[in-house]
Amino acid sequence: MSVKIEQIDACRWRIPREGDMRTEGLVFADRAMIEVLRKEQALEQVRNVATLPGIVGPSIAMPDIHWGYGFPIGGVAAFDPDQGGVVSPGGVGYDINCGVRLLRSELEASDVRPRLKELADALFHNVPSGVGSHRRDLKLSVQEERKVLRDGARWAVRNGFGRAEDLEHIEEGGALPDADPEVVSDRALERGRDQLGTLGSGNHFLEVQVVEEIEDAQAAAVLGLFAGQVTVSIHTGSRGLGYQVCDDFIRVMLRAAAKYGIALPDRQLCCAPLTSPEGRQYLAAMAGAANFAFANRQLITHWVRETFEQVLGQGPARLRIGLIYDVCHNIAKWEQHEVGGRKRRLCVHRKGATRAFPPRHPETPALYRDIGQPVLIPGDMGRYSYVLVGTPAAFGETFGSTCHGAGRVLSRQAAKKQARGQNTEAELAARGILVRAANRATVAEEIPEAYKDVREVVGIVARAGIGRIVARLRPLAVIKG
Amino acid sequence: MGHYRLLAHTADMGLEAWGESRAELFVQAALALREVIIGQATVRETRHLAFTLSGGDDAELLVNWLAELLFHFECRHFVPAGFILEFSDTQLHARVRGEDFDPERHPVEREVKAVTHHQVLVEKTPEGWHGRLYLDL
Numbered sequence: 001m002s003v004k005i006e007q008i009d010a011c012r013w014r015i016p017r018e019g020d021m022r023t024e025g026l027v028f029a030d031r032a033m034i035e036v037l038r039k040e041q042a043l044e045q046v047r048n049v050a051t052l053p054g055i056v057g058p059s060i061a062m063p064d065i066h067w068g069y070g071f072p073i074g075g076v077a078a079f080d081p082d083q084g085g086v087v088s089p090g091g092v093g094y095d096i097n098c099g100v101r102l103l104r105s106e107l108e109a110s111d112v113r114p115r116l117k118e119l120a121d122a123l124f125h126n127v128p129s130g131v132g133s134h135r136r137d138l139k140l141s142v143q144e145e146r147k148v149l150r151d152g153a154r155w156a157v158r159n160g161f162g163r164a165e166d167l168e169h170i171e172e173g174g175a176l177p178d179a180d181p182e183v184v185s186d187r188a189l190e191r192g193r194d195q196l197g198t199l200g201s202g203n204h205f206l207e208v209q210v211v212e213e214i215e216d217a218q219a220a221a222v223l224g225l226f227a228g229q230v231t232v233s234i235h236t237g238s239r240g241l242g243y244q245v246c247d248d249f250i251r252v253m254l255r256a257a258a259k260y261g262i263a264l265p266d267r268q269l270c271c272a273p274l275t276s277p278e279g280r281q282y283l284a285a286m287a288g289a290a291n292f293a294f295a296n297r298q299l300i301t302h303w304v305r306e307t308f309e310q311v312l313g314q315g316p317a318r319l320r321i322g323l324i325y326d327v328c329h330n331i332a333k334w335e336q337h338e339v340g341g342r343k344r345r346l347c348v349h350r351k352g353a354t355r356a357f358p359p360r361h362p363e364t365p366a367l368y369r370d371i372g373q374p375v376l377i378p379g380d381m382g383r384y385s386y387v388l389v390g391t392p393a394a395f396g397e398t399f400g401s402t403c404h405g406a407g408r409v410l411s412r413q414a415a416k417k418q419a420r421g422q423n424t425e426a427e428l429a430a431r432g433i434l435v436r437a438a439n440r441a442t443v444a445e446e447i448p449e450a451y452k453d454v455r456e457v458v459g460i461v462a463r464a465g466i467g468r469i470v471a472r473l474r475p476l477a478v479i480k481g
Numbered sequence: 482m483g484h485y486r487l488l489a490h491t492a493d494m495g496l497e498a499w500g501e502s503r504a505e506l507f508v509q510a511a512l513a514l515r516e517v518i519i520g521q522a523t524v525r526e527t528r529h530l531a532f533t534l535s536g537g538d539d540a541e542l543l544v545n546w547l548a549e550l551l552f553h554f555e556c557r558h559f560v561p562a563g564f565i566l567e568f569s570d571t572q573l574h575a576r577v578r579g580e581d582f583d584p585e586r587h588p589v590e591r592e593v594k595a596v597t598h599h600q601v602l603v604e605k606t607p608e609g610w611h612g613r614l615y616l617d618l
Binding site: 130132200240243251254255268270411412442 | 487489490491492493494520537540541545548552555556558582584588589590591592594595596597598599600601615617618
């Protein structure tokens with residue numbers, strides 16, 4: 001089925017309201033991206049989201065949009081509880097609070113290059129990646145796991161993983177309020193127990209990087225970034241615990257949608273009113289899974305610090321590995337937004353989209369008050385990643401949201417086919433990028449060519465004004481699952 | 482004869498399966514899921530598990546069936562090989578033979594996060610049973 005789409009300007013497109021749509025669609029993309037999108041189902045998914053009850057403002061898609069399940073990846077949608085607004089587990093995704101954190105250091109690339117191989121090997125050894133891998137020195141009881149769900153990164157800091165000041169630079173302070181471990185199933189707890197402090201597989205990664213270019217010197221100075229500096233990015237989420245919470249609640253929501261008379265163009269869009277018991281329970285379970293993810297990234301941060309200290313033989317005071325920021329890109333959150341001249345409390349779904357709050361917003365950390373909330377946009381393992389900051393325009397137009405990554409262009413099968421006959425690891429090594437992966441299939445499916453050039457995605461976001469580019473980072477060593 | 486194929490998807494992967502009976506379709510879908518995770522590895526039959534599942538319709542039951550196998554793989558380290566399936570109303574009674582996961586003999590190719598309900602399909606056609614679903618990787 002083809003979707004009608006009209007160009008608004010160089011980077012905005014409108015899907016006009018028609019049929020059972022309650023609002024229009026707004027897609028951030030250039031013409032070339034739209035031509036590619038027409039061939040898959042992502043635009044249809046933007047339209048499907050627009051049919052859900054209580055949606056406020058347009059059904060939005062970021063330039064890294066691609067075909068997801070129910071909601072597109074790269075989708076943003078806000079719902080008003082006073083207008084029958086809904087919450088949908090499919091609008092958050094299976095990997096609840098999948099997100100990115102960025103660490104800074106006092107090191108320059110020349111400080112680590114001579115020891116890079118050792119550093120990559122040690123990170124690969126110390127941070128569990130791939131299926132079934134976990135630290136032998138971390139055993140969680142069920143009671144302790146419930147505390148992780150309630151307290152998130154605070155649990156980690158309290159137990160010696162990281163520092164109290166880290167918490168100030170995590171979205172929501174590293175713990176969403178209103179998490180209720182009691183509504184998380186035994187299965188979800190079981191799936192998560194051995195996976196706290198693990199990277200996982202697929203597109204998740206740990207990267208040692210160098211700051212390649214500074215585009216906004218003032219913002220970079222506030223973030224503590226300088227050209228040639230070593231940074232570390234961590235991309236992972238709530239692991240099996242989050243996947244199971246989503247799975248459990250999709251079953252609940254399939255019944256709930258029928259119970260509340262919500263018509264679904266796709267089962268995966270199943271949802272319930274925000275004010276219903278099902279809606280409230282999902283949000284409480286989702287918050288628990290989100291907190292598990294915050295704790296997960298916090299534990300990995302601790303092991304990254306330890307590994308740098310061991311390999312480089314320098315103490316924390318000299319290395320000064322600090323947390324710049326930690327963002328969620330799969331989440332639903334209660335936020336205050338002004339719509340139609342009136343402040344409203346809305347539930348904003350971001351599925352493959354990042355919060356990008358402006359300067360002086362109360363949720364923007366004090367240190368970043370004048371520049372806006374940092375936004376972390378990973379690219380592929382062969383090219384680069386970006387650091388942006390949120391803008392007032394994003395707050396006004398996209399509920400304070402921007403893109404989350406490059407977005408795939410090749411299916412896994414197509415990537416694997418293209419990788420056949422090429423030695424991806426050797427080619428990357430020749431370009432100064434070391435790769436350590438739990439299995440070769442992951443590397444083949446994650447080749448740089450499988451992704452859009454993140455520079456194009458970020459370029460559209462910057463031109464549209466819903467993000468401001470601060471710096472570009474290039475990988476030195478990549479750890480994959 | 483039952484068979485299956487894996488479907489391309491921009492970010493993830495789908496599977497399509499066929500069988501002369503509903504049970505055969507479900508078995509083929511399970512074998513497709515196993516291939517996505519551990520490729521063509523040989524799996525022995527040294528232990529078994531048995532369970533009963535329900536679903537609002539055949540499509541939901543297919544999702545629940547693969548989700549159950551995924552859970553047993555990930556948490557109980559069980560790799561399936563042989564299946565005896567029976568249906569009654571909206572329920573599936575399964576007896577599955579297989580063995581303990583051994584990373585040496587069953588090298589993991591991909592982590593499957595979940596079995597989705599996106600465009601899930603189970604249909605009876607004049608030629609037999611046909612089903613399709615997508616996995617989140």
